[in-house]
Amino acid sequence: MKLTAISLSLLAFFAILFSGGSKAPHHEQVKNIFHEALTDGQSYEMLDYLSNSIGGRLSGSPQAAAAVEWAKQTLESLDIDTVYLQECMVPHWERGEKEKARILSDWIGQEDVQVCALGGSVGTGDMGITAGLIEVAHYEDIAKLSPAAVKGKIVFLNHPMDQAHYDTFHAYGECTAGRYNGAPEAAKMGAVGIVIRSLASGLNDYPHTGSMGYQDGIKKIPAAALSTAGAEYLSALLKHDSDTRLHLRMTCQQHPDALSYNVIGEIRGTEKPEEIVLVGGHLDSWDLADGAHDDGAGTVHAIETLRLFKDMNIKPKRTVRCVLFMNEENGQRGARKYAAEAKAKGENHVAAIESDRGGFAPRGWKVDAEDKAAIAANIDFIEEWLPDFKEYGVYDVEQGFSGVDIKHLKDQGTICLGFFPDPQRYFDYHHAPNDTFDKVNQRELELGAGTVASLAYVFAEYGKAGPVGSR
Numbered sequence: 001m002k003l004t005a006i007s008l009s010l011l012a013f014f015a016i017l018f019s020g021g022s023k024a025p026h027h028e029q030v031k032n033i034f035h036e037a038l039t040d041g042q043s044y045e046m047l048d049y050l051s052n053s054i055g056g057r058l059s060g061s062p063q064a065a066a067a068v069e070w071a072k073q074t075l076e077s078l079d080i081d082t083v084y085l086q087e088c089m090v091p092h093w094e095r096g097e098k099e100k101a102r103i104l105s106d107w108i109g110q111e112d113v114q115v116c117a118l119g120g121s122v123g124t125g126d127m128g129i130t131a132g133l134i135e136v137a138h139y140e141d142i143a144k145l146s147p148a149a150v151k152g153k154i155v156f157l158n159h160p161m162d163q164a165h166y167d168t169f170h171a172y173g174e175c176t177a178g179r180y181n182g183a184p185e186a187a188k189m190g191a192v193g194i195v196i197r198s199l200a201s202g203l204n205d206y207p208h209t210g211s212m213g214y215q216d217g218i219k220k221i222p223a224a225a226l227s228t229a230g231a232e233y234l235s236a237l238l239k240h241d242s243d244t245r246l247h248l249r250m251t252c253q254q255h256p257d258a259l260s261y262n263v264i265g266e267i268r269g270t271e272k273p274e275e276i277v278l279v280g281g282h283l284d285s286w287d288l289a290d291g292a293h294d295d296g297a298g299t300v301h302a303i304e305t306l307r308l309f310k311d312m313n314i315k316p317k318r319t320v321r322c323v324l325f326m327n328e329e330n331g332q333r334g335a336r337k338y339a340a341e342a343k344a345k346g347e348n349h350v351a352a353i354e355s356d357r358g359g360f361a362p363r364g365w366k367v368d369a370e371d372k373a374a375i376a377a378n379i380d381f382i383e384e385w386l387p388d389f390k391e392y393g394v395y396d397v398e399q400g401f402s403g404v405d406i407k408h409l410k411d412q413g414t415i416c417l418g419f420f421p422d423p424q425r426y427f428d429y430h431h432a433p434n435d436t437f438d439k440v441n442q443r444e445l446e447l448g449a450g451t452v453a454s455l456a457y458v459f460a461e462y463g464k465a466g467p468v469g470s471r
Contacts (some may be wrong), residue, residue, distance in 0.1 A: 020330045024122070033457060037446050037453060043446055044300075047359070057287060060090055068085065082246070082264075086337065087337075088334045094253055095252050099224060100250050113230035114230050115195065132152070132245050138179030139159065156246075159197060180211060198231070204227060207225045258332075264323050267464065278352040279302045280406060286431050292440050294358065294429070297358055297448065355419040356404065356407045356419075359444060361422075361444040365417050365455065366400030374413075379397050394451050402418035415463075
């Protein structure tokens with residue numbers, strides 16, 4: 001049977017209709033990005049250098065400055081359109097000598113326990129402090145204590161993360177108020193110090209640091225974290241000997257703010273260069289370890305996104321911008337500066353993607369925005385693409401917290417997307433001395449890089465400015 005031009009056109013139309021429109025090329029490009037990330041990726045090698053050659057990168061430190069220079073040079077080596085530094089003033093806190101904590105008890109004698117200062121804490125003085133202890137199970141319980149019972153003592157906040165939550169970030173969030181606000185609340189009651197149970201999932205002897213704060217007009221008292229094993233031991237001991245004391249010595253101190261930088265690189269869009277898809281992580285880390293998971297992994301995910309685009313000759317319709325934020329851990333100064341300048345310039349961020357939950361196997365995305373309708377619409381948009389991601393273990397998208405740095409763009413109408421890897425092991429390493437390069441699996445890190453880069457591609461090519469994403 002001879003086919004006419006009209007019948008050929010109809011056949012082509014129905015072929016497109018029943019194959020899902022232009023689904024095939026969409027699928028192929030996502031597949032190509034994953035293939036490149038898994039077979040010829042460079043995220044693991046970049047993380048190796050960042051972790052092992054530079055190390056812990058606390059804001060204001062020489063290591064943070066070295067990380068800025070490394071990131072700038074790495075982005076420049078990609079031969080992308082733009083690379084630049086954005087100034088920001090950051091806190092400069094130093095831990096000093098390794099902290100010491102010793103339990104003193106008539107029942108067992110003396111026993112050293114593993115402890116670390118919380119970030120921003122004052123020191124104890126060279127001689128340290130020695131005081132009795134009063135234990136509480138929750139942050140809210142501190143305000144219920146009798147000042148007479150607390151005066152001259154160290155408050156021991158023993159709040160374990162709830163193991164019942166699948167999402168360990170939920171459990172972590174339930175404990176953070178005590179870490180950040182515990183010191184001023186204890187000081188109001190007359191305490192001379194506070195020690196908290198580390199915000200960690202498991203039982204181990206690694207103390208986990210993290211940011212804490214003080215309040216104007218309230219005495220600044222030393223604040224430290226015990227390892228979870230140490231907290232269990234101390235709690236059991238106090239049940240037998242309520243007169244147990246703790247000796248604590250910390251030499252940490254706060255210096256004047258220091259000049260640092262966000263590191264930014266971008267590939268300009270070919271059709272809508274004024275519309276920006278941001279991909280980011282934070283360049284700083286705590287100082288106890290390499291910061292490989294927090295947030296070395298997110299840093300290399302963001303850089304690898306631009307590298308993949310460049311090496312694969314992907315020319316996005318929208319601008320894809322890598323932002324490596326400084327000072328997420330103890331101030332968010334870099335993120336605040338970036339958001340303020342973006343607002344002043346009238347920049348249009350149609351989407352912001354953040355990787356700050358470690359280098360573990362990808363599972364999905366958390367979506368957030370100021371407008372609830374925008375959240376729902378973009379969840380629907382991403383769900384259309386999930387079949388393209390599922391073969392790589394990425395199957396979930398839901399409303400939730402996106403990221404500490406990109407949240408500052410929400411009030412500018414930006415859709416904020418948080419990369420969500422498997423959360424079960426993250427709080428074994430978070431802010432702890434064992435957050436080191438050897439804890440990162442190369443295959444999982446590269447899967448994460450493919451996931452981040454692929455979503456950036458989807459939004460750069462098919463995302464729609466405003467509340468609704470659409471192909």
